[in-house]
Structures are given as structure tokens and as C-alpha cells.
Amino acid sequence: MRYELMLPHQIRAAIAAQTPVILPLGVLEYHGEHMAVGMDTLAVTRIFDRLEQEVDLVLLPPFPFGAASLAVAGPQSGTVHVDADRFQPFAEALFTGLLRTGFRNIHAVVHHQTENFAAGMPTDLAFRFAARQALFRFLEAERGEGWWGDNDMADYYAQHDNGTDPFNWISVHPLMDARITASYPFDHAGIGETSLMMALAPEAVDAARLDDNTTWYTETARDASAELGETGVQLILDRWRALLA
Template sequence: MQMVDMFYKELEDAKKRKVPFIIPIGTIEYHALHASCGTDTMVINGVLRELEKTKEIVVCPPIWYGVASYAVGGPETGTIHVDVDAYENYIYCILKSLIYGGVKNIYCVAHHQTEEAGLMPMTLACHKAAKKVTMEFMEDTRGKGWWGSNDYADYYENLGSGDDPFSYIKVIPLMSAKCQHKIGGFDHAGKFESSLMYALYPDHVDLERTKENTEWFALNSVETSMELGQFMVKCALESLEEIIV
């Protein structure tokens, strides 16, 4: 279900049943000469499009602008970078509306700079915003000292479950570290990311232009293939099926 298509009663029902609400955490960034600048966001949208076919989820509108950084190229390349502090506050506001609105099963799914599922500025901002919202919500609704009260004597027994407040919001990569190992690699605008994009949005990858790339990170984009991309989609779906509950 796409959140923007849902009516009030459908949203309320999804909240009560703790259907996963998923926020694609994207960026607009230079992807060499052959792939569109929306790649990082679109691959998430594309995989979630497939996940919707087998799993009940609520897909929230994607966050298109993110903490891209200018590590790959400056603003002249089409990359749009949002300062990490401003971004954290923006994400905080979105998550706060959802949590205070009754959504208690949220997944922020990122693809940008998630090699080995490591933490980078954008994912760190999401983690910080999530924990800040959770702490504020628990204090506002349960009072100061909520964690130390006897009402939470079963806190450790519930870790990681739907009753654990610190599991209300999870920040996860589109491709888990396990998934990346199974595929055999991860890259930016190279054969792996380009193949993933090609399998999901073939009209957003120009195979002829892969031959024009001169930057080291995109040289092996000439090896982009539908077969590899479809395998990556399959691996991502298997991983998300397991992680998103």
C-alpha cells in the first residue's frame, strides 16, 4: 500500500495491526555518465514495489534529498547535498509525526553509502533522530523515570520485539551486509549498482554510455547486466522479508 493513496480508516487499521511503515531514505547524486541522478532513491522504490506484491507494508513517500556529500562530485555534477544537522531535524520531524500519530513499526530504508551496512552521516542522522523521538515520546506519555519504573520490569525480555520502544523505529540498509556478501560486492555507479538499477528501471541506465566513463568507480559499469540485477533484487527481497516484521 502506498501511504499517499490511503484513506484515514485504512491508515488507522494499519497502525493498530502494526503493519510496517517504510520510509525510503534517498539522495540525488551523480552516478557517472550512464545512470540517472535518482538512482539511490529509485532502487529502494523499485525493490519495495516488488516487496509489496508478497508482504503487507505501507510505503511512505520517499525522502529524495539527503546527506549525499560531495565526495563523488560537486554540485555541478547534479548532486544535491543537505547539511547533516538540518537533515537530522527534518527526519526527526517526520518520525515524530508518525510516532505521536500512533505508528509503532517504522523502517527507514537507505541505500546510499551503506557498504557492509556501515554507519555514515546520513544513516547516523536517521538513527539519532529515531532515538531522540523515542525518548521524548516515552517521557511525554509515560513520564520521567519511565524505564526505571516497575511497569518496565520485563524490558530486557522484550528487547527487539514490538513491545520494545526502541524497536518502534529501525534504520536498515536496502542491501544487508549478508546480502552484499552473497552477491559478491557493492559499489557506486559500477556494475553492481548499475545492474540493480537496470533490473528495476531499465530506461534509467544507458548501456552505451557506460563505455564513455573515465572515473575509476564507474569503469566496470560496462559489465552491467540484467541477470546480475535480477539476482540482486532477489537477494534484497529475501533479506527484507526476513528483517521487516
């Protein structure tokens, strides 16, 4: 369900059912001459477009204005970079708003720069920190100071072990985990991402443009195919079916 199209009674039902809420995160970044600048955002939104057909989800409008960085190409390429400290307050306010509405099963999903997700990159780190800040402030406002030390929280570590403690109300994830990238190429505008777009958003790829400005990171894109992309799509869908089950 698209959140902006939901009626109030549907929102109440989704909250009562603990329906997963998905926030797609992305950037607008140069991906060679052959691919749309919204690739990182489209990878997330198009995956959940598919998953929505089989799993109950609440899909929030995507946030595509992350910290793209200018490491790949300058702004004249179409990259739109926003410093993370500019949107972190927005992220905290957004998460706080979702918590106040009643959602407790929120998942922000990012594809940009996630090859070292454990260490983090500006976009995901900003949203991860914002999620923690929102949770701490919301819990203190709702339960009062000292809420964690109260005897009512004596089972906190048991909640933590089974994933039901309050700090799991908001999670930030990479679209693809290490298991997927071990069997599907993870790259920037190369065979992996180009194939993924051919499968998910073919209108975002023009292979004839590959000769316009070939760079080291796009060289393998010549071997991209929708068939390979579909292999990646199925791996990603399998992961998210299990994660949201």
C-alpha cells in the same frame, strides 16, 4: 499501500495490525554519465514497489535529499548535497509525527554509503539519531519522567531480547546487509549498481553513455546486466521478507 492514498479507516487498520511502515531514504548523486542521479533512492523505492505486491506495507513518500557529499563529483555533475544537520530536525519531527499517529513498526531504509553501516555515514546517522531523540521525547511525554525505571517496565530486557521494546518502534536499515554484499557486488555506479538499476529501473540507465566519461568506479559497469541485477534483487527481497515477517 501508499500512505498518501490511504483513507483514514485504512490507516487505523494498518496501525491495529502493526503493519510495517517503510520510509525510503536516498540522495541525488552523480553515478557516472550512464546512470540517473536518483539511483540510491530508486534502489529502495523499486524494491518496495515489488515487495508491496506480496506483503502488507505502508509506503511513505521517499526522502531523496540526504547528505550525498561531493566526494564523487562537484555540484555541476547534478549532485545535490544537503548537510545532515539541516535535515536531522526534520527527521525527528517526521518520526514524532508518525509515533503520534499511532505507528509502532517504522523502518527507514537507505542504500547510500552503507558499506560501513555499523560506523555510519551522515544520512543514516542523522536519521538514526533523530529516531532515538523522537522515541525518548515521545515516551517521556506519553509516560512521564522516570518511565523506564517504573516497575511496569520490569520486563524491559525480555522485551529487548525479543525485539518488542519501545526502542524497536523505529529502525534504520541498509537496503543490503553484509550477507548480500558477500555474494553480490557492492559498488558505486559499477557492475553492481548498474545491474541493479537495469533490473529495477531500466529507464535510469543508458549504457551507451559509458564512454562519455569513464572513471575507475564505473569501469566494471560495462559488464552489467539485467540478469545479474535480478539476482541482487532476489537476494534483497529475501532479506526483507524475513526481516518484516
